[in-house]
Amino acid sequence: MSDKPGRLAENIVYFARALRAAGIPVGPGSVMDALEALRVAGVGSREDFYWTLHSVFVKRHEHTILFDQAFRLFFRKRAYFDQLMAMMLPQVVQQPDNTPPPPAAKRVLDAMFKSEAKQQPQEKKDVEIDARLTVSDREVLEKKDFAQMSAAEIAEAKQAIAQLVLPLDEVKTRRLRPSRHGHRIDLRRTLRSSMKAGGAVIDLKYLGPKTRQPPIVALLDISGSMSQYTRLFLHFLHAVTDNRKRVSTFLFGTRLTNVTRALKAKDPDEALAACSGGVLDWSGGTRIAPSLAAFNRQWSRRVLSQGAVVLLITDGLEREPGNQLGFEMDRLHRSCRRLIWLNPLLRFEGFEAKASGIKVMLPYVDELRPIHNLNAMKDLCRALSADGDGKAEAKYWLNKVA
Amino acid sequence: MAKSKLIPTSIDATLSLLSAGHYVGDRSLATVLFLALRMGRPLFLEGEAGVGKTEIAKVLAETLGRKLIRLQCYEGLDVSAAVYEWNYAAQMIAIRLGEAEGNTDRQRLEHDVFSERYLIKRPLLQALEPDPAGAPVLLIDELDRTDEAFEAFLLEVLADYQVTIPEMGTVKAAHPPIVIITSNRTREIHDALKRRCLYHWVGYPDAERELSIVRTKVPGIAEKLSAEIVHFVQALRQQELFKAPGVAETLDWATALSELDVVALDPATVSDTLGVLLKYQDDIARLDGTKVKELLDDVRAQLRAAE
Numbered sequence: 001m002s003d004k005p006g007r008l009a010e011n012i013v014y015f016a017r018a019l020r021a022a023g024i025p026v027g028p029g030s031v032m033d034a035l036e037a038l039r040v041a042g043v044g045s046r047e048d049f050y051w052t053l054h055s056v057f058v059k060r061h062e063h064t065i066l067f068d069q070a071f072r073l074f075f076r077k078r079a080y081f082d083q084l085m086a087m088m089l090p091q092v093v094q095q096p097d098n099t100p101p102p103p104a105a106k107r108v109l110d111a112m113f114k115s116e117a118k119q120q121p122q123e124k125k126d127v128e129i130d131a132r133l134t135v136s137d138r139e140v141l142e143k144k145d146f147a148q149m150s151a152a153e154i155a156e157a158k159q160a161i162a163q164l165v166l167p168l169d170e171v172k173t174r175r176l177r178p179s180r181h182g183h184r185i186d187l188r189r190t191l192r193s194s195m196k197a198g199g200a201v202i203d204l205k206y207l208g209p210k211t212r213q214p215p216i217v218a219l220l221d222i223s224g225s226m227s228q229y230t231r232l233f234l235h236f237l238h239a240v241t242d243n244r245k246r247v248s249t250f251l252f253g254t255r256l257t258n259v260t261r262a263l264k265a266k267d268p269d270e271a272l273a274a275c276s277g278g279v280l281d282w283s284g285g286t287r288i289a290p291s292l293a294a295f296n297r298q299w300s301r302r303v304l305s306q307g308a309v310v311l312l313i314t315d316g317l318e319r320e321p322g323n324q325l326g327f328e329m330d331r332l333h334r335s336c337r338r339l340i341w342l343n344p345l346l347r348f349e350g351f352e353a354k355a356s357g358i359k360v361m362l363p364y365v366d367e368l369r370p371i372h373n374l375n376a377m378k379d380l381c382r383a384l385s386a387d388g389d390g391k392a393e394a395k396y397w398l399n400k401v402a
Numbered sequence: 403m404a405k406s407k408l409i410p411t412s413i414d415a416t417l418s419l420l421s422a423g424h425y426v427g428d429r430s431l432a433t434v435l436f437l438a439l440r441m442g443r444p445l446f447l448e449g450e451a452g453v454g455k456t457e458i459a460k461v462l463a464e465t466l467g468r469k470l471i472r473l474q475c476y477e478g479l480d481v482s483a484a485v486y487e488w489n490y491a492a493q494m495i496a497i498r499l500g501e502a503e504g505n506t507d508r509q510r511l512e513h514d515v516f517s518e519r520y521l522i523k524r525p526l527l528q529a530l531e532p533d534p535a536g537a538p539v540l541l542i543d544e545l546d547r548t549d550e551a552f553e554a555f556l557l558e559v560l561a562d563y564q565v566t567i568p569e570m571g572t573v574k575a576a577h578p579p580i581v582i583i584t585s586n587r588t589r590e591i592h593d594a595l596k597r598r599c600l601y602h603w604v605g606y607p608d609a610e611r612e613l614s615i616v617r618t619k620v621p622g623i624a625e626k627l628s629a630e631i632v633h634f635v636q637a638l639r640q641q642e643l644f645k646a647p648g649v650a651e652t653l654d655w656a657t658a659l660s661e662l663d664v665v666a667l668d669p670a671t672v673s674d675t676l677g678v679l680l681k682y683q684d685d686i687a688r689l690d691g692t693k694v695k696e697l698l699d700d701v702r703a704q705l706r707a708a709e
Contacts, residue, residue: 212549
C-alpha cells in the first residue's frame with residue numbers, strides 16, 4: 001500500500017467521506033491525522049491498518065460499530081462502495097434531497113397529528129365555557145387542557161412554550177469564585193491588592209461557592225394514553241434543551257429511546273421530526289417498569305452524574321405493576337438529586353393516587369406535579385428553582401389516599 | 403543522567419513493552435498507544451471502571467523509565483490545584499521582611515515575591531518541566547468527574563503544551579509529556595477535546611486474555627481455579643447487572659480465593675465472597691444460591707467441553 005502514497009491518500013479521503021455519510025463526524029483535520037498515523041505506523045497487516053484508522057477517526061464508543069461496517073465494505077471492494085453505502089445505512093444517511101420521508105417516519109408523524117385532528121370537533125363546547133368565565137384569550141389558553149386544544153390553539157401554545165424561561169435553579173458547586181460575602185479568604189487576590197499599597201495594608205478578599213444549573217434528565221411517556229400531550233411536551237422539552245446546557249431526553253412507550261441529539265436542532269419542528277424518525281413505539285402500550293430498568297442499566301450512570309434533576313412525565317397507568325416497578329423507581333430515585341413526577345392526570349379536581357401503578361411509584365418521587373396546561377408548565381418552571389408549596393410533595397398525595 | 407528507554411518503533415515493540423510491564427493488552431491497544439507515542443498526541447482512554455485504564459499509564463511510565471505525574475480530577479478542580487499556586491505565607495513574610503529592612507521599592511518587591519522560589523508547582527506544570535529521564539507521563543485520571551470549564555482549560559494546555567502564569571510569563575515544555583487521559587463516561591467529554599486526542603475504548607477482555615491477566619497478576623494461582631474464576635466472571639457479565647464486575651474485581655476475587663486456599667469454586671464459597679465481585683446490593687440479591695449454582699454448572703460444562 002505504501003508504494004503508492006498518492007493512491008492511499010485518495011483512498012483515505014474517500015473513506016473519510018464514507019464515514020461522514022455514515023454519521024461519524026470526521027473533519028479534514030482527522031484525514032491529515034490519519035495520513036500521518038499511517039506514515040508513522042508503516043502499516044503492514046490489515047488488522048494494524050484497521051486499528052490505526054480506528055484510533056484517528058473514532059472518537060466515541062458508539063461509532064465503533066459504524067466504523068467497523070464502513071471499513072469492511074470500503075476496503076473489500078471500492079467499486080461497489082456507493083451502492084453498498086446506500087444499502088448499508090439507510091437510516092443514518094440524511095441527505096437534504098427531495099425524496100419523500102420513509103414510510104415509518106411518516107406514519108409516526110401521522111400518528112402524532114391525527115390525535116390532534118380527532119380532538120378538534122369534540123372540544124368546541126369547552127371553549128365556550130372557558131370563554132365565558134375568563135376575560136382574555138390568553139387566559140383561556142393558559143388554563144386550557146392541552147388535550148382539548150384545537151390546532152390553532154396548539155400553535156399558540158407552542159409559541160407560549162417557546163417563551164417560557166426556566167429560572168436559574170442553581171446548585172452550589174465545589175468550585176470557588178470571587179465573592180464579597182464569601183467564606184474563604186482569597187489569598188491570591190488579597191496579596192495582589194496589598195501589593196498595590198506597598199504591602200502596608202492587607203486588604204482581605206473573599207471567595208464564595210460558584211453555582212451552576214444542574215443537568216436535567218427528562219423521561220417522557222409516549223404511550224397511547226399520553227398521546228394528546230406528547231407533542232406539546234416535546235415542544236416544552238425542546239424549549240428547555242434550547243436554553244440550558246445539559247438536558248437529556250428519553251422517550252418511552254414499550255421501549256426506551258434517547259432523543260437528546262434530535263432535540264438539539266434549533267427549529268422545534270425539525271427537532272420533533274428528527275425525534276419521531278428514531279421512535280418505533282409511538283402511541284402504543286406502556287411498559288414503565290422495563291423502560292425504567294433499561295434507563296437505569298444503560299444510561300443512569302452516564303447522565304445522572306453531577307446532581308441531575310429527573311423529570312418523569314407519565315400518567316403512571318402501568319398495566320401490571322409488579323415488584324419491578326417499585327424496584328426500578330427506587331433505583332432511579334436513589335441515583336438522582338431530585339425526582340419530579342409530572343402527571344397530566346392531576347388535572348382532575350378530585351385526583352387521588354388510587355391506580356395501582358401510581359400507588360407503587362408515589363413513595364419514590366420527591367414531587368408530583370400537574371402538567372396539563374400552560375399554567376402548570378409555568379408552575380413547573382417556578383418549581384424547578386424553589387422548594388415549592390407542600391402540595392407538590394409526594395407525601396401529600398399518599399396521605400390523601402390513606 | 404538516568405537511563406530512559408526510547409519509545410518503541412513498531413506496534414510489535416509496543417506490545418512487548420506492555421507485556422514487559424505485566425500488562426496483557428491486545429493489538430488494538432498497542433496500535434493506538436504506539437501512534438500516540440510516535441505522533442505526540444494525547445491518548446484518550448474510555449471504558450467502564452476497573453478495566454485497567456489507569457494501569458496503562460503506570461505501566462508506560464515504569465517500562466519507559468519516565469516519571470509518572472498523576473492529576474486526579476474531581477468536582478471543583480481549579481487552576482490552583484491543577485497547575486500552580488503561590489506560596490502566600492512565604493510571600494507575606496518576604497514582604498514584611500522587606501519592609502523591616504526598609505525596602506520600599508514596589509517594583510523590586512513584586513519581582514522578588516512573584517519568582518519561582520514562591521511558586522508551588524501542581525501536576526500540569528510539573529509535567530511541562532524538563533526531566534533528565536525524558537518527558538514524563540502525565541496521567542489525567544477520570545476527567546469526567548470534573549466540569550466543562552476545566553476541560554476547556556485543558557484544551558489550551560494540550561494543544562501547545564504550555565501554560566501562562568500572569569506574574570511570570572509562559573512556561574512551555576521543551577519535550578511534550580506523554581499524556582494519558584481516562585474517563586469512566588459518567589458524562590460525555592466534549593468533542594473538541596476528544597478531537598485532539600487518539601481515542602480508544604477499553605472494553606472487558608475476552609476469556610483467554612482475562613485468564614492470562616489473572617495468571618500474570620496473581621502468581622501461584624491454581625490453573626483450574628483461575629480458569630473457573632475467569633469463566634464465572636465472564637458468565638456474570640452476561641447477566642443483567644447494574645454494574646458488571648471489571649478486571650480489577652476479577653483480580654481481587656482471584657487473590658481472595660487463593661488466600662483462602664480454595665482449590666475449586668463451589669456455590670457456598672461463591673456466595674460468601676460475592677461482595678468482592680459485585681458492589682451493589684441489588685446485584686448481590688439477584689444472584690441467590692440457585693442462580694450461582696446454575697452459573698457454576700454452566701461454567702463447569704463449558705470447561706469440560708473445552709478440554
